[in-house]
Amino acid sequence: MQPSYEYQIQFLQNIQRILKEGVFVSTYKFALLHAIADHCIETGSDNNEELTITTKALAAKFIDLYWMQTVKFPNESDSDVLYQNNGNQAAIINQIQQARKVNSKLSIFKSHQEYRQLLTSVSNTIKQMPLWKLQVVSDSTVEFLYLQTAKGNVITLMPGVSYCFRKFYGQITDMVHSAWIRWIQKATNNQAMLGQNINLESFLFESKRSNLQLFIPVLKEEQHNNCFYCDRQIRGAPEVDHFIPWARYAVDLGHNFVLSHKNCNGDKSDYLASENFLDKWVKRNLVSGDMLSSYFDDQKLTHDLSTSISVSKWAYKQCSDNYGLVWIGHQKGFTKLSNKWTSILQSIAD
Numbered sequence: 388m389q390p391s392y393e394y395q396i397q398f399l400q401n402i403q404r405i406l407k408e409g410v411f412v413s414t415y416k417f418a419l420l421h422a423i424a425d426h427c428i429e430t431g432s433d434n435n436e437e438l439t440i441t442t443k444a445l446a447a448k449f450i451d452l453y454w455m456q457t458v459k460f461p462n463e464s465d466s467d468v469l470y471q472n473n474g475n476q477a478a479i480i481n482q483i484q485q486a487r488k489v490n491s492k493l494s495i496f497k498s499h500q501e502y503r504q505l506l507t508s509v510s511n512t513i514k515q516m517p518l519w520k521l522q523v524v525s526d527s528t529v530e531f532l533y534l535q536t537a538k539g540n541v542i543t544l545m546p547g548v549s550y551c552f553r554k555f556y557g558q559i560t561d562m563v564h565s566a567w568i569r570w571i572q573k574a575t576n577n578q579a580m581l582g583q584n585i586n587l588e589s590f591l592f593e594s595k596r597s598n599l600q601l602f603i604p605v606l607k608e609e610q611h612n613n614c615f616y617c618d619r620q621i622r623g624a625p626e627v628d629h630f631i632p633w634a635r636y637a638v639d640l641g642h643n644f645v646l647s648h649k650n651c652n653g654d655k656s657d658y659l660a661s662e663n664f665l666d667k668w669v670k671r672n673l674v675s676g677d678m679l680s681s682y683f684d685d686q687k688l689t690h691d692l693s694t695s696i697s698v699s700k701w702a703y704k705q706c707s708d709n710y711g712l713v714w715i716g717h718q719k720g721f722t723k724l725s726n727k728w729t730s731i732l733q734s735i736a737d
Contacts (some may be wrong), residue, residue, distance in 0.1 A: 390547035413472040415517035422448035431549035520730035599627035615645035641690030
């Protein structure tokens, strides 16, 4: 069962109210909305069910979002870390800056004891600051995401909330990014650092992409140095492609990557690949998933096959619902997605 169209419209209107009418003394509420949306993609479902999220899970997403935002903004005259709080720097930014001294690469830092300590600290900050203030708009509470209990280590999203975050993920994250950027631009402490720079999108949100070159050796071995898409030998420099495109869901998880020719990667662009390629990707992860996981663990590269599968189900469901096109190969064009994708993804889930 899905929520009514009226509910879905009201949901989007409430998100807009939070972003336009809410009080933002820091960027935490933007990060919280983004973290909830990401969690819905990775663990939610396309029905009307509730979804429980721990503050530790939200903290992990906060760290992912803020990690690259704690490097100095590239301004020759006034280079410093952008402020994410009115007045003094935001506590979570300070905590992550200290964490980066242990290791500046997040995937490696996650293997340290300090990461678990950081999770606890960020989780506590989330409980104290944005979690119970997110739904406060114009001195009243718009309780549409979760019950405003103002206590506890978990929230339970109300029926229909996870569905809407999944259905409108692109629109919601675009709204959050735009509002986040505007806040950064207006913050008094950031004026000297920003100067005339008004394009912050790539610095704040795109720069967290990992060094994909580290994935090449194992993918080259698994694919016998053939392109995943055209199955021909790669003679020049290979490219690591996000099978579920980065533009659709911005996360670097090892099992989502395939090796391809530059032309195939460029031709596929931000489209989903056809059912034949999806079937090949699923079978690759069934047969070689453990081998890939071992390599990712050895190299301290982020991976989670179950999350990759959840994201792929969401992406293909969105494409199907919107009657979208899928890519069928280099210079072969596009076609409508058939219903085969459901049975293909079910095979790896089972």
